[in-house]
Amino acid sequence: MKVSREYPAAPPVRALREVSLRVERGEHLAIVGPSGSGKSTLLNVVGLLDRPTSGGYRLDGVETTTLRDGARTRLRGGRIGFVFQSFHLLPHRSVLENVMLAEIYGGRPRRGRRERALAALERVGLGHRTGFAPDRLSGGERQRAAIARALLGGPSLLLCDEPTGNLDSRNTEAVLDLFGELREQGLTIVVITHEQEVSERAGRRVRITDGVLVEEE
Amino acid sequence: MHVRDLAGEAVAGLLARPVRTALTTLGTVLGITTLVVTLGVAATAGNQIVGRFDELAATAVTVEVPESTTGAPVVTWDAVERLTRLRGVESAAAVADAVEGANVSVRSNALVDPARVTTHALTVLAATTGLPGAARGRMTLGRFYDEGHVRRGDRVAVIGEEAARMLGITRLDRAPAIFVGGHAYTVLGVLGDLRRERNLSAAVILPPTAGRRFGLREVTRVLVNTSLGATDLIARQAPAALSPGAGDLLQVIAPPSPARARDAARDDADALFLILGLVSLVVGALGIANVTLVTVMERVQEIGLRRALGAARRHVAAQFLLESTLIGLAGGVIGASLGVVAIVAVSAVQQWTPLLDVRLAIAAPLAGALVGLLAGLHPAWRAARMEPVDALR
Ligand SMILES: Nc1ncnc2c1ncn2[C@@H]1O[C@H](COP(=O)(O)OP(=O)(O)OP(=O)(O)O)[C@@H](O)[C@H]1O
Numbered sequence: 001m002k003v004s005r006e007y008p009a010a011p012p013v014r015a016l017r018e019v020s021l022r023v024e025r026g027e028h029l030a031i032v033g034p035s036g037s038g039k040s041t042l043l044n045v046v047g048l049l050d051r052p053t054s055g056g057y058r059l060d061g062v063e064t065t066t067l068r069d070g071a072r073t074r075l076r077g078g079r080i081g082f083v084f085q086s087f088h089l090l091p092h093r094s095v096l097e098n099v100m101l102a103e104i105y106g107g108r109p110r111r112g113r114r115e116r117a118l119a120a121l122e123r124v125g126l127g128h129r130t131g132f133a134p135d136r137l138s139g140g141e142r143q144r145a146a147i148a149r150a151l152l153g154g155p156s157l158l159l160c161d162e163p164t165g166n167l168d169s170r171n172t173e174a175v176l177d178l179f180g181e182l183r184e185q186g187l188t189i190v191v192i193t194h195e196q197e198v199s200e201r202a203g204r205r206v207r208i209t210d211g212v213l214v215e216e217e
Numbered sequence: 218m219h220v221r222d223l224a225g226e227a228v229a230g231l232l233a234r235p236v237r238t239a240l241t242t243l244g245t246v247l248g249i250t251t252l253v254v255t256l257g258v259a260a261t262a263g264n265q266i267v268g269r270f271d272e273l274a275a276t277a278v279t280v281e282v283p284e285s286t287t288g289a290p291v292v293t294w295d296a297v298e299r300l301t302r303l304r305g306v307e308s309a310a311a312v313a314d315a316v317e318g319a320n321v322s323v324r325s326n327a328l329v330d331p332a333r334v335t336t337h338a339l340t341v342l343a344a345t346t347g348l349p350g351a352a353r354g355r356m357t358l359g360r361f362y363d364e365g366h367v368r369r370g371d372r373v374a375v376i377g378e379e380a381a382r383m384l385g386i387t388r389l390d391r392a393p394a395i396f397v398g399g400h401a402y403t404v405l406g407v408l409g410d411l412r413r414e415r416n417l418s419a420a421v422i423l424p425p426t427a428g429r430r431f432g433l434r435e436v437t438r439v440l441v442n443t444s445l446g447a448t449d450l451i452a453r454q455a456p457a458a459l460s461p462g463a464g465d466l467l468q469v470i471a472p473p474s475p476a477r478a479r480d481a482a483r484d485d486a487d488a489l490f491l492i493l494g495l496v497s498l499v500v501g502a503l504g505i506a507n508v509t510l511v512t513v514m515e516r517v518q519e520i521g522l523r524r525a526l527g528a529a530r531r532h533v534a535a536q537f538l539l540e541s542t543l544i545g546l547a548g549g550v551i552g553a554s555l556g557v558v559a560i561v562a563v564s565a566v567q568q569w570t571p572l573l574d575v576r577l578a579i580a581a582p583l584a585g586a587l588v589g590l591l592a593g594l595h596p597a598w599r600a601a602r603m604e605p606v607d608a609l610r
């Protein structure tokens with residue numbers, strides 16, 4: 001992809017400046033950079049939640065910037081899993097229901113959904129909290145619930161915005177181990193992080209500063 | 218997206234804020250209740266009034282004929298013939314029942330039973346041959362005189378049931394005769410089961426040609442029975458048909474038509490309540506629209522999340538539309554139930570038979586749902602229009 005994104009303001013905010021990035025299938029990429037540098041903006045473009053102001057973005061060989069909203073939505077729903085910086089778990093719904101939500105818009109069958117959701121929760125170590133309301137979970141537990149939800153749709157690309165920001169070192173370790181496992185299964189993972197530990201575990205690291213992306217060793 | 222998932226999400230969305238949802242239904246409840254009660258009570262009351270107008274009373278027309286001042290009769294005996302030809306007239310008869318005919322002494326020639334009073338003071342009147350039909354009676358014995366008898370001036374009579382009992386006439390095979398004011402008449406039949414002009418039961422009825430002797434020269438009354446609904450028309454046409462020259466001298470007595478009776482039930486108050494109900498519905502719709510819009514704004518992040526999880530715009534729109542429709546439907550169901558209870562209560566107090574129209578009971582919840590659906594259009598459109606990235610911020 002090679003994209004720019006400007007936010008209309010006076011003067012316009014150039015959140016991404018001709019960012020050029022290629023991610024291979026099965027790659028584990030870490031995006032680092034100071035706050036306000038454009039990391040989330042990049043992730044939104046990659047996740048088809050946002051359209052770049054200029055440039056092109058191909059996902060699995062499909063040029064996405066010219067696609068209509070419906071086609072982008074299908075791609076997004078079918079291939080991409082999100083773990084948001086602020087989780088976005090629905091209050092009033094149990095953890096299990098929140099995770100199951102990931103499957104209702106695809107064509108996947110209703111049968112077995114609960115079992116798949118329980119398995120995903122088990123995988124992130126939340127098997128004992130399935131009936132809880134999100135507001136009764138700790139920050140780390142919420143984050144893991146969000147990861148379980150992202151995994152349920154069976155995505156091929158996992159986008160995480162600070163997935164371990166609220167986790168202690170032991171839980172961070174567990175999540176990173178999980179990422180390692182997923183990667184071995186062929187999942188492409190893009191992670192935004194501040195943490196040295198997380199970026200070190202990634203196979204590749206890029207840094208954004210004021211909307212300019214540079215590869216790091 | 219599976220319909221059951223859509224329904225599940227909508228219901229969950231509503232149940233997340235149960236109090237708000239309940240309050241939002243209130244406007245619709247009020248509107249639907251008002252409409253159901255107004256329509257239901259009007260129908261019930263209308264039915265009562267119409268019910269009291271049985272067919273007999275609703276189709277009986279009487280034309281009173283004044284005494285002539287010029288010497289020429291206002292209505293001639295053969296005028297009834299013209300009246301009968303009008304469309305809508307089922308039966309008609311002209312009657313002369315002047316004071317001269319009252320209290321004429323009548324005696325039968327039945328074997329004199331010494332213990333019995335055999336002379337009675339009875340009413341004598343003259344009538345055309347259509348009388349049994351016009352009086353809604355039936356010949357319990359024998360037959361009525363026909364045009365032949367009238368033309369020839371035969372001395373025949375028909376007596377009412379009560380008169381027959383008084384005179385001791387129970388069979389006609391020996392051609393019993395009665396003496397009316399001293400003149401002998403052969404009894405041709407007995408007229409009974411009268412549902413109109415019941416006083417004919419104690420009368421002696423003579424052909425017009427025979428009645429002259431008793432001063433029954435001019436037609437004093439015309440009895441008409443119309444088909445249902447033709448009353449108004451016949452009441453208007455009868456005078457001209459009976460008396461082409463002096464129709465306006467005639468006095469027509471017609472029952473209020475059933476249409477008018479029903480109109481009366483649906484008076485101004487009902488119209489007012491209908492408007493009130495409709496206004497409540499509109500207010501209810503605005504309420505739903507407003508609250509749904511607020512809900513959409515509160516749930517922007519949820520919308521963003523759903524879009525991220527693969528929800529298309531139409532999925533988002535469908536969910537909010539369904540939520541508002543369900544609110545309307547709930548309001549409709551509750552309103553219809555309350556309305557029916559109110560109709561039954563009002564009927565019980567008024568001692569009416571409640572008239573519950575099934576169509577109303579079905580239409581009311583549907584109307585509520587429609588209100589909800591319409592109210593949800595704008596909020597749903599707003600929700601669907603959001604860009605996922607903006608919604609997730
Ligand atoms: N809708 C918007 N309108 C105007 N400016 C915006 C908008 N969204 C983001 N920005 C600006 O774009 C820049 C990049 O924002 P972005 O959210 O990508 O930062 P970030 O790298 O994710 O920061 P953080 O690490 O704090 O999450 C910021 O300067 C921000 O103020």
Ligand SMILES: [Mg+2]
Binds near residue numbers: 039040041085161
């Ligand atoms: Mg960010």
